[in-house]
Amino acid sequence: xxxxxxxxxxxxxxxxxxxxxxxxxxxxxxxxxxxxxxxxxxxxxxxxxxxxxxxxxxxxxxxxxxxxxxxxxxxxxxxxxxxxxxxxxxxxxxxxxxxxxxxxxxxxxxxxxxxxxxxxxxxxxxxxxxxxxxxxxxxxxxxxxxxxxxxxxxxxxxxxxxxxxxxxxxxxxxxxxxxxxxxxxxxxxxxxxxxxxxxxxxxxxxxxxxxxxxxxxxxxxxxxxxxxxxxxxxxxxxxxxxxxxxxxxxxxxxxxxxxxxxxxxxxxxxxxxxxxxxxxxxxxxxxxxxxxxxxxxxxxxxxxxxxxxxxxxxxxxxxxxxxxxxxxxxxxxxxxxxxxxxxxxxxxxxxxxxxxxxxxxxxxxxxxxxxxxxxxxxxxxxxxxxxxxxxxxxxxxxxxx
Amino acid sequence: xxxxxxxxxxxxxxxxxxxxxxxxxxxxxxxxxxxxxxxxxxxxxxxxxxxxxxxxxxxxxxxxxxxxxxxxxxxxxxxxxxxxxxxxxxxxxxxxxxxxxxxxxxxxxxxxxxxxxxxxxxxxxxxxxxxxxxxxxxxxxxxxxxxxxxxxxxxxxxxxxxxxxxxxxxxxxxxxxxxxxxxxxxxxxxxxxxxxxxxxxxxxxxxxxxxxxxxxxxxxxxxxxxxxxxxxxxxxxxxxxxxxxxxxxxxxxxxxxxxxxxxxxxxxxxxxxxxxxxxxxxxxxxxxxxxxxxxxxxxxxxxxxxxxxxxxxxxxxxxxxxxxxxxxxxxxxxxxxxxxxxxxxxxxxxxxxxxxxxxxxxxxxxxxxxxxxxxxxxxxxxxxxxxxxxxxxxxxxxxxxxxxxxxxxxxxxxxxxxxxxxxxxxxxxxxxxxxxxxxxxxxxxxxxxxxxxxxxxxxxxxxx
Numbered sequence: 001x002x003x004x005x006x007x008x009x010x011x012x013x014x015x016x017x018x019x020x021x022x023x024x025x026x027x028x029x030x031x032x033x034x035x036x037x038x039x040x041x042x043x044x045x046x047x048x049x050x051x052x053x054x055x056x057x058x059x060x061x062x063x064x065x066x067x068x069x070x071x072x073x074x075x076x077x078x079x080x081x082x083x084x085x086x087x088x089x090x091x092x093x094x095x096x097x098x099x100x101x102x103x104x105x106x107x108x109x110x111x112x113x114x115x116x117x118x119x120x121x122x123x124x125x126x127x128x129x130x131x132x133x134x135x136x137x138x139x140x141x142x143x144x145x146x147x148x149x150x151x152x153x154x155x156x157x158x159x160x161x162x163x164x165x166x167x168x169x170x171x172x173x174x175x176x177x178x179x180x181x182x183x184x185x186x187x188x189x190x191x192x193x194x195x196x197x198x199x200x201x202x203x204x205x206x207x208x209x210x211x212x213x214x215x216x217x218x219x220x221x222x223x224x225x226x227x228x229x230x231x232x233x234x235x236x237x238x239x240x241x242x243x244x245x246x247x248x249x250x251x252x253x254x255x256x257x258x259x260x261x262x263x264x265x266x267x268x269x270x271x272x273x274x275x276x277x278x279x280x281x282x283x284x285x286x287x288x289x290x291x292x293x294x295x296x297x298x299x300x301x302x303x304x305x306x307x308x309x310x311x312x313x314x315x316x317x318x319x320x321x322x323x324x325x326x327x328x329x330x331x332x333x334x335x336x337x338x339x340x341x342x343x344x345x346x347x348x349x350x351x352x353x354x355x356x357x358x359x360x361x362x363x364x365x366x367x368x369x370x371x372x373x374x375x376x377x378x379x380x381x382x383x384x385x386x387x388x389x390x391x392x393x394x395x396x397x398x399x400x401x
Numbered sequence: 402x403x404x405x406x407x408x409x410x411x412x413x414x415x416x417x418x419x420x421x422x423x424x425x426x427x428x429x430x431x432x433x434x435x436x437x438x439x440x441x442x443x444x445x446x447x448x449x450x451x452x453x454x455x456x457x458x459x460x461x462x463x464x465x466x467x468x469x470x471x472x473x474x475x476x477x478x479x480x481x482x483x484x485x486x487x488x489x490x491x492x493x494x495x496x497x498x499x500x501x502x503x504x505x506x507x508x509x510x511x512x513x514x515x516x517x518x519x520x521x522x523x524x525x526x527x528x529x530x531x532x533x534x535x536x537x538x539x540x541x542x543x544x545x546x547x548x549x550x551x552x553x554x555x556x557x558x559x560x561x562x563x564x565x566x567x568x569x570x571x572x573x574x575x576x577x578x579x580x581x582x583x584x585x586x587x588x589x590x591x592x593x594x595x596x597x598x599x600x601x602x603x604x605x606x607x608x609x610x611x612x613x614x615x616x617x618x619x620x621x622x623x624x625x626x627x628x629x630x631x632x633x634x635x636x637x638x639x640x641x642x643x644x645x646x647x648x649x650x651x652x653x654x655x656x657x658x659x660x661x662x663x664x665x666x667x668x669x670x671x672x673x674x675x676x677x678x679x680x681x682x683x684x685x686x687x688x689x690x691x692x693x694x695x696x697x698x699x700x701x702x703x704x705x706x707x708x709x710x711x712x713x714x715x716x717x718x719x720x721x722x723x724x725x726x727x728x729x730x731x732x733x734x735x736x737x738x739x740x741x742x743x744x745x746x747x748x749x750x751x752x753x754x755x756x757x758x759x760x761x762x763x764x765x766x767x768x769x770x771x772x773x774x775x776x777x778x779x780x781x782x783x784x785x786x787x788x789x790x791x792x793x794x795x796x797x798x799x800x801x802x803x804x805x806x807x808x809x810x811x812x813x814x815x816x817x818x819x820x821x822x823x824x825x826x827x828x829x830x831x832x833x834x835x836x837x838x839x840x841x842x843x844x845x846x847x848x849x850x851x852x853x854x855x856x857x858x859x860x861x862x863x864x865x
Contacts, residue, residue: 011753011785014695014724019465300782315797318764324792326803331786333779333809341803343794 004110023060044102052122067262081154087143094128108183112209113235121181125155133164178206200229216242224251228259240274255288280311284320295327309339454567454577517596542587549585583613588623597626604633610641619654635665648676663692680706701730704738719752728757733766748784758790775805
């Protein structure tokens with residue numbers, strides 16, 4: 001079964017050379033560790049894990065040029081993610097995976113930011129979740145999935161059945177190691193609103209690989225709040241596979257001190273009359289680094305579709321680094337595709353104006369930076385309530401200084 | 402009724418029967434390099450540089466990005482061919498068959514009309530070099546590289562492959578080992594060269610490699626416009642072009658480098674172009690990349706002095722059977738620097754245009770400004786257009802923007818023009834010319850006309 005690759009750099013008789021990343025030698029989990037995670041799992045999950053593990057063992061960890069994983073190590077003992085779950089009871093443990101779910105999760109296989117991490121989560125997951133809505137059902141209550149364990153290795157499957165609607169929040173705080181793979185299938189006419197909140201600790205390595213497949217007229221709204229860590233690497237590949245599907249992706253990011261965030265949001269427009277919008281807003285301070293890859297990939301046959309991507313970053317420190325890599329890949333001409341990126345400091349005029357109105361410099365700065373994030377936080381508030389945006393606003397304000 | 406667009410492909414794609422004074426064996430080894438160096442009567446320091454580059458070539462791996470180069474076998478490329486002609490300063494003395502080649506390309510005609518000097522390279526050697534006497538008297542030097550090595554060794558030693566050392570990448574090393582031909586230009590302080598200088602490169606033999614080296618030094622306050630053109634007939638074996646351009650723009654100087662690249666579609670074009678600009682200097686690249694089967698070319702500017710400026714204007718045309726991996730690199734290393742990149746591409750007939758760019762703003766580049774704009778036009782549904790710029794900002798006192806748009810020609814536009822009596826091909830060509838206008842208006846008129854004719858030709862071919 002073929003996997004969904006991040007980029008397919010082939011056209012007619014031509015092919016681009018794909019860079020081979022440098023690799024790291026890191027002490028691996030053992031066969032015994034793997035078997036330990038299989039205890040108590042269904043036969044279907046064990047079969048799935050075994051296949052993933054067989055491939056996992058053939059690969060090395062990447063060094064990653066931009067985010068640098070030099071300080072990365074696997075934590076022992078082999079952990080399982082412990083979600084605290086509230087909201088509609090439409091979930092079960094992944095350890096109960098049945099044959100049809102195993103078949104589905106294999107169909108939703110993908111490369112991720114690096115195949116090694118996607119497979120690490122698939123091989124060593126034990127206590128992830130399977131969420132499945134009922135057809136034609138609107139869930140007014142948000143499904144809230146919270147993890148705060150020391151280490152989290154998980155593989156989750158979320159299926160939004162036809163014409164149903166669900167709001168879901170994945171909230172993580174404080175893990176030293178998080179490697180999580182999420183697969184989302186949003187069927188015909190269904191809607192998913194999903195919010196990720198990553199408030200990882202300064203010592204954490206968090207690698208999140210997410211793959212979404214949207215059916216006909218399906219709708220996805222994705223909000224991703226990334227607030228740092230030693231390395232935080234969220235990857236989201238959104239494929240509009242059905243005619244008229246639409247996806248809106250709105251990440252916000254703010255690393256500080258020595259934190260690094262390496263993000264990739266890829267909208268793959270694969271069906272006619274579908275749309276993808278990516279709009280990232282962020283700030284960097286201290287010695288931090290933000291890498292924002294926003295890619296729009298419009299495939300042949302996706303006629304009358306559109307893909308747009310935009311990112312803007314406020315640089316608050318002389319030692320912070322921003323790398324914006326907006327990619328646009330188009331092999332269908334009857335489309336609209338564009339991207340834009342900007343990075344810069346806050347204009348002195350704006351600060352001066354606010355200071356003439358009685359604000360201190362720091363207050364003026366906070367007002368401007370918070371103002372950049374506010375439209376997204378308000379959207380989140382409208383969908384998911386005010387608890388998360390309130391907490392995020394506090395964290396953002398502290399990061400401004 | 403379809404009218405034919407008035408283009409003449411034979412202008413570029415004809416073959417000449419030329420006698421060769423020397424043709425090296427295919428491949429690359431020390432023996433061949435020593436042979437070439439001896440043939441050119443080079444000083445020992447240049448031979449040593451070549452051998453050092455050869456060692457680097459063997460040690461440096463292939464770039465792990467860009468176009469697939471597996472069809473390119475360096476061991477099958479003929480690295481050096483000397484036509485049976487001495488270098489001439491008088492056009493009348495150039496051998497008839499070579500003269501005919503350049504006459505058909507219109508080179509001397511262009512010189513008579515609007516150039517301050519011309520260098521013409523045929524395969525591996527410059528066969529004609531001429532500069533206006535008044536400029537020569539002002540101290541402007543315009544020579545083929547081989548003569549410059551002997552006549553101005555101190556200048557060449559100081560600048561040759563300092564900006565792009567052989568260790569930079571594999572094809573820089575290849576170039577350093579086997580370079581031949583090209584131009585050396587020195588413009589003294591405060592001298593403004595009123596008309597462009599031109600170099601034209603012609604590859605005539607199947608399976609050869611052309612590795613010309615262009616070195617330009619624009620001293621303080623000087624100004625120069627340099628034009629480069631190239632062409633080759635089409636063969637069934639692969640040709641390789643791995644030239645190099647190094648430009649030093651001193652304080653307050655201004656250099657514009659314009660290129661119309663029209664290699665034939667059996668050619669790998671793996672060229673390196675780099676400029677370094679000192680305080681208040683300006684570098685402008687104006688490029689039209691049309692030919693070749695596969696191209697990797699990213700003209701680069703290093704803004705090294707306070708207030709230095711760079712402008713990159715580029716149009717890339719990827720037609721049937723073409724994969725064009727082009728882009729721009731701008732490195733801001735000093736305060737108050739500014740740059741603009743306007744990159745446009747057209748893909749048609751199944752061609753693939755790929756923009757790969759880098760904009761780097763270092764910690765020292767306070768109060769710098771940069772903008773990058775990429776536009777791509779897809780003329781049909783068989784082609785592909787991609788853009789991947791990298792914007793790397795390391796200071797909080799800069800203002801950086803990037804925009805890209807990929808679109809198509811609307812049916813309404815074509816229909817409108819066809820109701821005014823144009824054929825579909827003419828209508829498309831007209832829209833494409835409009836799209837490229839910001840580039841072509843920066844070229845001297847002869848080159849703008851040539852660019853338009855080439856585009857017309859390509860569109861006519863791709864529409865059938």
